[in-house]
């Protein structure tokens with residue numbers, strides 16, 4: 121940015137003038153003020169000094185590649201032409217600048233590898249028409265040259281001569297020619313008055329090489345001698361002179377308007393928005409249009425205001441001074457004009473340099489890469505050698521360690537324990553940072569105590585109440601016995617144990633505190649898995665033996681440390697796995713985890729954070745539950761073996777979610793007889809809606825209706841009405857039928873006063889959930905196998921096994937398949953022989969987890 125420079129020059133008195141100071145004087149300030157009134161005065165400023173101050177700066181800027189403009193403004197006869205052009209023996213700025221230009225060209229040409237190109241044009245604007253002063257003068261009626269505007273270079277005069285100049289002498293000739301062509305006339309105020317605005321333009325190009333790259337700058341020097349600002353009365357103009365004066369004044373008024381508008385733009389801190397809106401009327405006159413770049417554009421511009429010292433010119437002088445003062449505020453934005461193609465070359469060169477650097481860096485990286493590659497090969501060779509060495513060492517010990525290895529692998533979001541031995545999961549607050557400690561018990565004795573024990577303990581624990589030798593776990597062919605040491609406080613599933621106790625249950629809590637302080641104590645879950653076919657309670661199946669105890673630490677996102685509140689052996693199902701299968705439901709303080717056996721491995725089947733639990737739906741007779749959160753994946757179907765277990769499970773969950781809520785303890789779904797409520801058509805059981813947003817509900821009547829309809833439609837006796845179908849027993853059992861007519865290992869056993877049946881109850885898909893919309897894959901009750909009680913010939917009751925499971929064989933004779941074609945599926949379809957009306961015996965091997973349910977069946981069938 122550069123403000124317009126303003127200089128004021130006072131000319132000498134002429135023969136027509138007299139001096140008479142009218143008032144006390146006005147004060148203005150400019151960049152330069154020149155007193156040229158009297159050559160004899162010490163303050164006198166000569167033509168040379170003016171060139172020194174103003175002209176040399178124009179040359180300097182031109183050599184740097186800037187556009188410059190120098191224009192003289194003032195009333196007629198005030199010395200504009202004298203200042204700009206001067207006389208032969210007292211040259212003004214234009215000839216001095218031309219002379220200085222060629223002096224500098226010749227000086228630089230000697231010392232620098234640079235070349236220059238100088239072109240000149242000279243025009244006048246007379247009566248708003250542009251005339252080429254370097255061409256033979258045309259007639260006054262000539263319309264003049266056209267002014268046009270180049271989108272990038274701005275306004276220009278079409279067909280204007282632009283003559284190449286090689287030296288100062290050429291330039292002088294052109295100046296003389298142009299001046300001779302200029303329109304002048306004698307006025308009352310000036311014997312040779314310029315009647316036009318003259319613009320002398322030097323186009324100056326400098327070209328050189330900079331670091332082997334071409335550089336080229338182009339600058340334009342506009343040197344402008346304006347026609348005089350004058351009043352008709354002062355110049356005594358008439359006729360042609362008056363017309364000239366009007367046009368001259370019109371241009372100067374336009375110039376004044378442009379200067380005012382530009383000054384307004386720069387002064388007063390206008391907002392950017394207002395600046396954009398301000399219109400500069402460049403096109404109001406040819407003069408302002410051609411000087412567009414010099415006024416508020418890409419140029420370093422200087423205005424020389426010439427004034428007369430004579431009293432008669434007081435008004436004009438004051439006007440000129442005000443005009444000049446206003447022009448001081450114009451701000452231009454000069455830039456170095458570089459040839460665009462050269463600029464592109466430079467930018468490309470910069471890009472080439474940058475790419476070259478990148479290439480060098482890449483080569484260096486490549487070199488480094490090769491070094492790394494070599495090192496890598498060396499390391500790989502070393503790794504191979506070391507691996508070989510380690511493998512041979514490992515081979516020696518592997519047979520021993522093989523027995524001690526606990527195979528862990530990640531599967532989905534869970535961790536799978538591939539261990540066939542009985543094992544312990546240590547749940548200890550000290551293990552907060554590492555997760556769960558897993559031990560497995562090998563054949564023989566495992567000592568549990570503290571590190572203060574006289575003999576080293578296999579499992580070393582810490583905590584209050586722990587004896588140095590606390591207890592022993594003895595594993596004999598897969599049977600694990602807990603032997604508490606004298607005085608040791610051990611409890612199994614909450615019961616204090618002082619004598620040796622066989623851990624026959626699949627899940628055993630062993631704590632050395634009683635059940636009330638269970639959570640702060642060290643506790644173990646002893647998990648012993650049995651064959652897949654077992655219903656709920658797996659058998660102890662120890663297939664391997666060893667003498668040592670091994671432990672491994674699992675850190676997993678699934679088993680982040682949480683206190684286990686309760687454990688339940690149930691059958692579970694979910695949307696992606698709707699067939700019920702045995703599973704361990706772990707109620708932890710923040711979530712429900714369900715583990716199932718998967719090809720001999722224990723895997724996480726389902727996880728539902730308690731905060732997400734929205735609804736618990738209790739199924740028919742309280743033998744199934746559906747727990748769900750907000751999504752389909754969250755649904756967990758749970759089949760329990762008794763309503764008691766169902767209620768315990770619900771109560772345990774609610775005790776965690778909303779402890780102390782009195783409504784829980786009074787609600788029939790948690791404390792009523794669920795079997796009675798389920799089979800009573802009149803019973804009305806309201807939902808239990810808790811503060812946490814959890815709903816406990818049932819749809820007993822709807823389920824009952826579905827089941828009864830299915831049964832009735834599959835019964836032989838057509839006389840039985842729906843109301844006459846009375847369900848006496850409905851419980852989950854393990855099933856094996858021979859000859860094989862039933863494919864599912866788990867089913868709901870039902871007993872009416874006339875029939876015995878097995879049915880699949882969809883705990884996952886039915887009833888339609890409130891919060892989750894899933895499409896039921898089949899009716900709630902399906903795969904019905906129905907036999908008449910009168911076909912039962914014999915009931916064999918096996919001894920209760922060590923886990924409390926009861927097996928009952930029901931032998932049916934004269935069996936003939938029955939079933940309604942629409943409601944009974946393949947399982948109920950009679951075997952081929954039956955369809956041929958042949959009769960045969962059938963054995964139902966049923967496994968009850970609850971002996972009371974088994975007893976109920978046995979009693980009823982015995983009566984038959």
Ligand SMILES: Nc1ncnc2c1ncn2[C@@H]1O[C@H](COP(=O)(O)OP(=O)(O)OP(=O)(O)O)[C@@H](O)[C@H]1O
Pocket residue numbers: 130131132134156194195196197198199200201202203310312313314315346347348349426
């Ligand atoms: N500083 C000066 N020293 C000596 N003579 C001067 C000076 N200024 C002007 N003159 C003389 O005054 C006369 C009028 O000057 P000039 O022609 O330069 O005025 P002008 O402003 O160009 O007038 P116009 O607008 O009519 O062309 C000329 O004879 C010129 O030599």
